[in-house]
Amino acid sequence: MMTKFQVACKNLMRKKTRSFLTLMGIALSAWVLVSLLGFNQGFEAALDRDIDNMGFQMMLMAKGCPYEAATMMLKGGTGLKYLPQSVAQDVLKEPEVEAITPMLMQTVFDPDKGENGGIAAYLGVDPASYGAMKTYLKFRQGGWFGQGDALEAVMGYEAAELEQREAGDLIFIPEKNLELRVVGVLERSGTQDDGTIFVPLRTLQRTFGRQGELTTIGIKVRKDADPGRIEEKLYELPDVQVVSLAQVKQTVMSLVSTAKALVLSIAIIAIVIAMVGVINTILMSVHERFQEIGILKTIGAMPGDIFQLIWMETLLLCAAGGMVGLGLSLILSRVTEWLVRSVLPFAPRGALVRIDLDLMLLSLGAISVIGLLSGLYPAWKAGRIRPLEAIRSEVGG
């Protein structure tokens, strides 16, 4: 026997092109919706991961713009300000501070970098304290430098790949005419360390004439400590600013909120257009089948049966479109990621668009609810068709 589901499927197959176009409209809006929701959860997770991988929860730096500070911390930027190295000892005196690591970031113009030259950045670190905080850093070759003032360097995975260097090779610091021996190459960590060239802190201070100066102090606080109170105490030090990771996250999130609002607006518009398309398609179909629906009533269909039939057609279109959209969002997730990265002012490393089963089910549910809502009016209208009106449109007598 025939079920209403089978009748609904056959009805949709009657105008294949129209059904296909409507389905694709829904699929595209589902793609946008899934990608947006995937971006919402992926971006925050990637940012959290980047921040967690820093190994410290606070950074101390010379007073200046917090946006610059955040950028430098996450990306390694320019516009550097300095604070005296003696501050490190003052910070360490705080009982709630578990460990610190002093850092000096320096940049030079490297004419051999890329086609037109580029900025080469070096991070001066103390291997003992830096390595202890970043326990996830593993060496692919070699290890940390031996002496605090050795003419040696450790290269992050991507930096080594870019420069084509291995342990034992030499690298040259332009402008300073200094050669450093690469003593270690790190494995890929998925953090900003991958693109960093590490140099012993004292070597970098001496090379750039910045003895006794730092750009940043990374601070690891004790687990039971109150970060807010420590922040207040650190602000008592002269000419420093404290950047907490929560602050950094907030700053970055506010930078991308505009982009997120834009994408959300596009998604909502796409969904509204798809809804209107669905309503239009089903209404046209009801109009074209006016007589047929009337005849169904003469052969025993109640208004509720017709309502269900038309509603089912709408739901089928939306569910099928939703599933195609989910497939598209999975297949094209790299394209989506590339598009999103191109419009964002800052993007953390790792996957920005994270699509998991929960998200897929949620999106499919949302599209189905939209389908059910879109189908209400056409289904109600079809349920009200009187068989007599359908028959009268043909015969007289």
Added chain:
Amino acid sequence: MSANGAALQARGLSKHYRRGSEEIAAVSDVTLRILKGEFVAITGPSGSGKTTLVHLLGCLDNPTAGELSLGDRPVFGGEGKRLSERRLTQIRRETFGYIFQNFYLLPTLSVFENLVLPLTFHRKQGARKDPMGLLKQLGLDHRRDHLPGMLSGGEMQRVAIARALVNAPDILLADEPTGNLDSKRSAEIVGILKSLSREAGVTVIMVTHNLELASEADRRFEMRDGMVL
């Protein structure tokens, strides 16, 4: 059906329309009684009200006045009270099967799917358990999986008859069932309706303007200006 054998009784059945300030009496004061298993024809020229009458008898529309009983069950009684579309559908699907001039088969469904379509919405007690048997009976078993577009007019009308019979109706209403067929196919369809009445005991009410075909019926009601003569 009732003990006196009446499948359907109408008394003073009327249907009036208003068109602007003018009142049009499509059906006026029709009284008739049709017996169970009877094959009747309603004839008359165009505009005589035969189709409107068959719509009232078939509970497709509410009368303006008059009474209608199906067996001994009153459906429309006295003046004024209109039945809802839902109630009319309930009555229709328990009692009637309909055949129309234009067949109204669903083009995307096969012959067999069209045949069993009424069972998707309602399976009446006593409905045919072997729909294929109906197709065989009407000589359409070889067309089971064909789409309506592949059939001749006569075959399409036979599928429509099979569809109307699948829920074992008490009364079969055929509104100009041969209107789109040549004379040979028309005679064939009327022959089927006649045998349904004779052999299966189905009450058949056929609207036609073809007097030759109407003569095959047990009785004929002639209509003119909304009244049965």
